[in-house]
Structure formats: structure tokens, C-alpha cells
Amino acid sequence: NAGVTQTPKFQVLKTGQSMTLQCxxxxxxxxxxxxxxxxxxxxxxxxxSASEGTTDKGEVPNGYNVSRLNKREFSLRLESAAPSQTSxxxxxxxxxxxxxxxxxxxxGTRLTVV
Amino acid sequence: xxxxxxxxxxxxxxxxxxxxxxxxxxxxxxxxLFWYVQYSRQRLQLLLRHISRESIKxxxxxxxxxxxxxxxxxxxxxxxxxxxxxxxxxxxxxxxxALNFGKGTSLLVTP
Numbered sequence: 715n716a717g718v719t720q721t722p723k724f725q726v727l728k729t730g731q732s733m734t735l736q737c738x739x740x741x742x743x744x745x746x747x748x749x750x751x752x753x754x755x756x757x758x759x760x761x762x763s764a765s766e767g768t769t770d771k772g773e774v775p776n777g778y779n780v781s782r783l784n785k786r787e788f789s790l791r792l793e794s795a796a797p798s799q800t801s802x803x804x805x806x807x808x809x810x811x812x813x814x815x816x817x818x819x820x821x822g823t824r825l826t827v828v
Numbered sequence: 829x830x831x832x833x834x835x836x837x838x839x840x841x842x843x844x845x846x847x848x849x850x851x852x853x854x855x856x857x858x859x860x861l862f863w864y865v866q867y868s869r870q871r872l873q874l875l876l877r878h879i880s881r882e883s884i885k886x887x888x889x890x891x892x893x894x895x896x897x898x899x900x901x902x903x904x905x906x907x908x909x910x911x912x913x914x915x916x917x918x919x920x921x922x923x924x925x926a927l928n929f930g931k932g933t934s935l936l937v938t939p
Contacts, residue, residue: 747924810925819871
């Protein structure tokens with residue numbers, strides 16, 4: 715029972731390089747989310763996908779793009795990485811139609827941009 | 829606007845002492861609140877949700893609408909409770925019901 719799987723776990727990029735962070739869930743959840751975690755800032759929402767085929771901006775979307783490839787997968791792309799994007803990125807999913815729903819988080823991707 | 833405030837960045841207590849991690853929120857509707865815990869360099873795990881009124885690992889949290897608070901409490905702290913704790917508020921449909929997190933409180937339990 716994998717839950718939410720993120721790849722890669724670690725990545726170092728040079729300024730200006732691009733990369734895609736992958737996220738997949740096997741719980742048949744409708745909603746998926748990307749957060750970044752920075753010291754002293756908590757978790758901030760980058761983008762979300764309320765259902766397959768839809769994506770919307772969160773609190774800090776600049777410099778990122780997302781794709782909801784299907785119900786299982788939600789990827790986050792950095793087109794031109796900047797040092798300010800050094801962070802830990804977490805993907806999460808939830809079943810919002812369930813009143814007792816909770817979020818399930820992936821194990822995170824630790825990204826360093828030099 | 830919805831907001832979650834955790835006033836303490838760091839809380840240090842001795843083993844066996846009571847612990848209270850504070851959380852205050854602002855929300856115009858009926859709030860749905862959660863506590864998440866993150867052990868060192870691990871993923872976030874759901875600790876409590878206010879609608880279930882459960883006790884997990886000895887922790888409890890009561891929603892106080894009058895004081896707009898959802899403080900996390902444990903009567904006797906253990907060393908294994910040392911972790912980062914986040915209070916979170918469920919957003920509305922305009923944010924895909926995303927969780928809005930506080931900045932977190934780092935709990936350190938010393939022997």
C-alpha cells in the first residue's frame with residue numbers, strides 16, 4: 715500500500731536548469747496538491763488539482779507549472795530553476811467528498827538550486 | 829481571509845511535563861482543523877482532526893470557537909514526541925479544499 719509516491723527524493727540543480735517532480739497516488743483520490751516547505755514558513759500551497767483535468771494556482775505559484783496527467787499523477791515542473799526555489803517539496807492527495815477525509819503526504823523531494 | 833497562527837517556533841519541555849502547543853485561526857465559516865506531526869526529515873502524518881475528537885499518542889485538541897483556538901495538549905511529554913507540529917485549517921472550494929498550514933512549532937522533549 716504505497717499511498718503517495720514522490721520522485722526523486724533529492725536533486726541538485728544549477729540556476730536556469732529545468733526539472734519535473736513526479737507524484738503518484740494509488741488511493742483513487744480526486745484532489746492532489748503541491749506544497750513547498752521552508753524553515754520558519756511552514757508549508758505553502760503552490761498548485762492544486764481538485765479533480766482530474768483541472769489545475770489551479772495556490773499561494774506561491776510563480777516559477778512553477780503543473781500537469782494532472784490522470785487521476786493518479788500530478789507533476790510539478792520548474793522551467794528555469796532559481797536559488798529561491800531551494801526547498802523541500804511535498805505532494806499530497808485527499809478525497810474531498812468524504813467528510814472524514816484526511817490528507818496523505820508523500821515523503822518529499824529535497825531540491826537545492828545552486 | 830483564513831489564517832492559522834502558531835505563536836511558538838520552539839517549545840522545550842522536560843520529559844513527563846505537560847505540553848501545550850498553541851494554534852489560533854481566523855475563518856469566516858465553520859472551521860475544520862487538523863494537527864499534523866513531522867518527525868525528523870520524514871513525511872507529515874495526520875495526528876488529530878477536530879471532527880473525530882480522538883486521542884492519538886496521548887494528544888488531544890479541543891476546538892474553542894469563542895477563542896478561535898485549537899490547542900494541542902498532552903499531560904506527560906515523552907522524548908519520542910520531539911518533532912515538528914503543524915496546525916492546519918481546511919480551505920474552501922476556491923482553494924480546492926487545500927489545507928492552510930501554520931508555520932509550525934518545533935517541540936523538544938529533554939530527559
